Amino acid sequence: MQQNHRVNFGSKLGAILAAAGSAVGLGNVWRFPYEAGNHGGAAFICIYLACVFAFGLPIMISEFIIGRRSKASTGEAYNVLAPQTHWKWVGYMGVLTGFLILGYYAVVAGWTLEYILQAAIGGFSGKDAKGFIRMFTDFSQHPVRPLIWLYVFVLFTHFVIVKGVKNGIERSSKVLMPLLFILVILLAACSITLPGAERGVEFLLKPDFSKVDGDVFLGAMGQAFFSMSLGMGCLSTYASYFSRETRLGATAISVGLIDTFVAILAGLIIFPAAFAVGIQPDAGPSLIFITLPNVFQQAFSGFPVLAYVCAVAFYVLLAMAALTSTISLHEVPTAFLHEKFGFTRGKSARIVTGGILVVGTASSLALGDWSDVTLFGKNIFDALDYFTAKIMLPVGGMMAAVFVGWVLDRQVVRDEVTNGGVLKAPYYGVFLFVLRYLTPIGILAIFLNELGCF
Ligand code: PFF
Numbered sequence: 001m002q003q004n005h006r007v008n009f010g011s012k013l014g015a016i017l018a019a020a021g022s023a024v025g026l027g028n029v030w031r032f033p034y035e036a037g038n039h040g041g042a043a044f045i046c047i048y049l050a051c052v053f054a055f056g057l058p059i060m061i062s063e064f065i066i067g068r069r070s071k072a073s074t075g076e077a078y079n080v081l082a083p084q085t086h087w088k089w090v091g092y093m094g095v096l097t098g099f100l101i102l103g104y105y106a107v108v109a110g111w112t113l114e115y116i117l118q119a120a121i122g123g124f125s126g127k128d129a130k131g132f133i134r135m136f137t138d139f140s141q142h143p144v145r146p147l148i149w150l151y152v153f154v155l156f157t158h159f160v161i162v163k164g165v166k167n168g169i170e171r172s173s174k175v176l177m178p179l180l181f182i183l184v185i186l187l188a189a190c191s192i193t194l195p196g197a198e199r200g201v202e203f204l205l206k207p208d209f210s211k212v213d214g215d216v217f218l219g220a221m222g223q224a225f226f227s228m229s230l231g232m233g234c235l236s237t238y239a240s241y242f243s244r245e246t247r248l249g250a251t252a253i254s255v256g257l258i259d260t261f262v263a264i265l266a267g268l269i270i271f272p273a274a275f276a277v278g279i280q281p282d283a284g285p286s287l288i289f290i291t292l293p294n295v296f297q298q299a300f301s302g303f304p305v306l307a308y309v310c311a312v313a314f315y316v317l318l319a320m321a322a323l324t325s326t327i328s329l330h331e332v333p334t335a336f337l338h339e340k341f342g343f344t345r346g347k348s349a350r351i352v353t354g355g356i357l358v359v360g361t362a363s364s365l366a367l368g369d370w371s372d373v374t375l376f377g378k379n380i381f382d383a384l385d386y387f388t389a390k391i392m393l394p395v396g397g398m399m400a401a402v403f404v405g406w407v408l409d410r411q412v413v414r415d416e417v418t419n420g421g422v423l424k425a426p427y428y429g430v431f432l433f434v435l436r437y438l439t440p441i442g443i444l445a446i447f448l449n450e451l452g453c454f
Contacts, residue, residue: 025325037281042207051224062404067239074233075336094233098332103359110149141368190299197272222390231393405436
C-alpha cells in the first residue's frame, strides 16, 4: 500500500471547490427536485434541511478526519486507523457503493450530452410540454442512443481520472463551479416570473406536514447523503489529499451551504416552471428534462438568441457539474485498487471504467428494452438508486459517525478538528455530542420507522 508521496490539493480554496464539485451535481439539479416532487414539496425540504444539519455536517467532518488522518483512500482508511478490525468492511462497502452509484449516475450524465446536442441544433424550438415529454421518452427508451452518450461520458471521466488529482479535478472545479452558480441564479429568476409560477413557489415553500410518512423521512435522508457525497468515503478520499492547514469544520460548512443553496435554487427553477406549463411535480427522473426546455422556450420567448444561448450553456454546465461528481465517484474504487493491490493508477482506472460500462449499460437498458427485468420489484436503474442512496449511503455515514465518535482516539479527533491546536474550533463539544448520539440514533430511527417498527 502506498501512503507516502500523496499529492495534495494546491490551496484551501482548491480543497473546498473540489469537495463542492463532488457534492454539487445531478443530485442537486436532477435528483433533488424529483424526490421533493414525489414527496410533496415543502415538507420534504424541511426534513431534508434537518438531515443536512443533524447528519450531513457532522458526518462530513468525520469523513474529513478519517481521510486526512489516514492519508489513504476510503477502502484502506479504516485499515490504517483501526488495523486488524472489521471496520475495514465499512471502507469496502463505500467502494462498492461508489461503483454502483456510478452505474446509473453516468446514464443520467449521458442524457445531459444528448440535451446539449438538442439545444445546440435547435431541437427545442416549437415544442410544447407534450412535445418535450415525447422527446424525452423516445430518447431514454431508444436502444442505442443513450448508450452512446453513456460511453462518451464514462470515457471523459476516465480521461480526467488518469490525468491525476491536481490537474484534473482541482482545475476543472475552479472554473466550472462559479459559472454554474451564476446561471442557476439567473434561471431561477426567469422561472419565478413565468405566468402561473406562483403555485410552484407555494409547492416549494408552504409545507403540508399531514402528508409526511416514513418514506418522506427515508427519501430526505437518502437525498441529503447523496447530494453531499456522504456515506461512501468519497469526501474522505478527497480529504486524504487535504493539507495540514485545511480547516475541516469551515470546509464542511462551506461545502454544505453551497450544496444546499444549489439544490434549493434548482427547486426554484423546476417547480415554478413545471406548474406554469402543467407538468406534474411527481414526474420522476424525467422532471428536469421535460420542464427545463420549457423554461428556455417560454421565459425568453421574445428573445430566441438568448433562449438558445441559455439552453446550451445550462446543459453544458450541468454536464460539467455531473463530470466533477462522476470523477469523485470513480476516484474511490480507482484509488482503492491502486493502494490495495498496487496496480498503476491507469490500470486501476481501466478496471473501474470497464465495470461501469457493464453496469451502466444494464441500467440504461432498464428504462427501455429491459424494463421487465426487476430486482425487488424495481427495474435495474431504480433498484440501484434505491439501495445505494436510501440504504448503503446512510449505513456508511452512520458507521463513519460511530467510528469517529466512539472508536477513534479522542485526542486524534481534537487534533484534526483544531489542526494540532492551532484553531480554536468552538463547535468541538457540540460536534462530538451530535456525532455520538444524535446522528446514529436519528439514522437508526428513520430505518426502523421505515421498517414499520414504530
Ligand atoms: N453528490 C453528487 C451529486 O449530488 O450529484 C453525487 C455523488 C457524488 C454521490 C459522490 C455520492 C458520492 F460519493
